[in-house]
Amino acid sequence: MNEENIRELMRWYLDAGVDETISDAPVDRFTAAEQSAVFASQAEPDAAKASQAVPDAAKPSPGKSDKAGKPQDQKPRQDNTLPQGAEAAIHTAVSLASAANSVEELRSALESFDGCPLRKTATNLVFVDGNPAAKILFVGEGPGADEDLQGLPFVGPGGQLLDRMLASIGLDRQSVLISNTVFWRPPGNRTPTTAEIAICMPFVERLIDVVDPDILIALGGAAAKTLLAQSQGIGRLRGKWFPYSSPRLPRPIDAMAMFHPAYLLRSPGQKREAWRDMLMLKQKLTE
Numbered sequence: 001m002n003e004e005n006i007r008e009l010m011r012w013y014l015d016a017g018v019d020e021t022i023s024d025a026p027v028d029r030f031t032a033a034e035q036s037a038v039f040a041s042q043a044e045p046d047a048a049k050a051s052q053a054v055p056d057a058a059k060p061s062p063g064k065s066d067k068a069g070k071p072q073d074q075k076p077r078q079d080n081t082l083p084q085g086a087e088a089a090i091h092t093a094v095s096l097a098s099a100a101n102s103v104e105e106l107r108s109a110l111e112s113f114d115g116c117p118l119r120k121t122a123t124n125l126v127f128v129d130g131n132p133a134a135k136i137l138f139v140g141e142g143p144g145a146d147e148d149l150q151g152l153p154f155v156g157p158g159g160q161l162l163d164r165m166l167a168s169i170g171l172d173r174q175s176v177l178i179s180n181t182v183f184w185r186p187p188g189n190r191t192p193t194t195a196e197i198a199i200c201m202p203f204v205e206r207l208i209d210v211v212d213p214d215i216l217i218a219l220g221g222a223a224a225k226t227l228l229a230q231s232q233g234i235g236r237l238r239g240k241w242f243p244y245s246s247p248r249l250p251r252p253i254d255a256m257a258m259f260h261p262a263y264l265l266r267s268p269g270q271k272r273e274a275w276r277d278m279l280m281l282k283q284k285l286t287e
């Protein structure tokens with residue numbers, strides 16, 4: 001192939017939306033065995049023997065898949081089976097997360113954790129932004145390209161809208177803490193798989209324990225289903241308070257789902273509902 005052909009091929013890839021490489025060699029993701037291999041390569045030697053179950057909240061919910069989060073470039077894995085190695089990774093995640101007693105200890109634990117395959121393709125760990133002592137914890141789906149580059153959650157266009165939504169009720173990043181259900185960017189902004197969410201979930205649950213917020217907000221359908229353990233779509237879940245309980249919390253936390261800011265950018269007609277949800281949040285803060 002001469003240079004001009006290569007340039008044309010690159011232009012063709014760019015036009016098709018392929019604008020970054022994610023590994024040194026091509027991977028045929030249509031072959032299930034390949035995906036297992038990614039996990040297997042990261043598994044501990046006794047991976048297959050680990051008996052840690054998938055947390056209930058991370059299992060796929062029945063019903064229609066939610067389209068209200070980020071653009072769905074690829075379908076998430078929709079069955080209950082975990083790729084080889086994922087169980088061992090969850091097991092390690094549980095022991096690392098439960099030994100952490102602060103947000104900073106959780107960050108260190110995540111930095112040392114190589115059980116999530118998303119880490120291989122991401123530029124940076126994206127853990128939290130804001131104030132660990134805040135009363136409100138927002139949890140989104142997973143980092144996008146901007147977040148991956150900066151190592152901070154919600155810094156892209158969706159994050160800028162989130163900042164404006166916070167400002168509309170007198171809040172800012174110092175009055176909240178912001179995180180995600182997975183801590184590394186899924187390649188091409190695809191939806192995180194069930195296994196990826198399950199592997200990160202012990203850290204998310206421990207984050208909620210150590211922050212112990214008064215209010216937990218799930219941003220988008222994927223985070224809502226995971227955290228609220230509900231099967232309905234975001235359109236039905238949003239705008240209602242649910243109790244979020246954990247054995248290590250002194251009491252249930254008031255939790256609510258809201259539309260994901262990236263969805264609001266694509267569907268501005270839904271901003272009215274989002275505004276209602278922000279007013280509910282503001283009201284809750286005065287109770």
Ligand code: URA
Nearest residue numbers: 140141142143153154
């Ligand atoms: N979308 C998310 O769900 N989280 C981010 O951090 C950015 C975009």
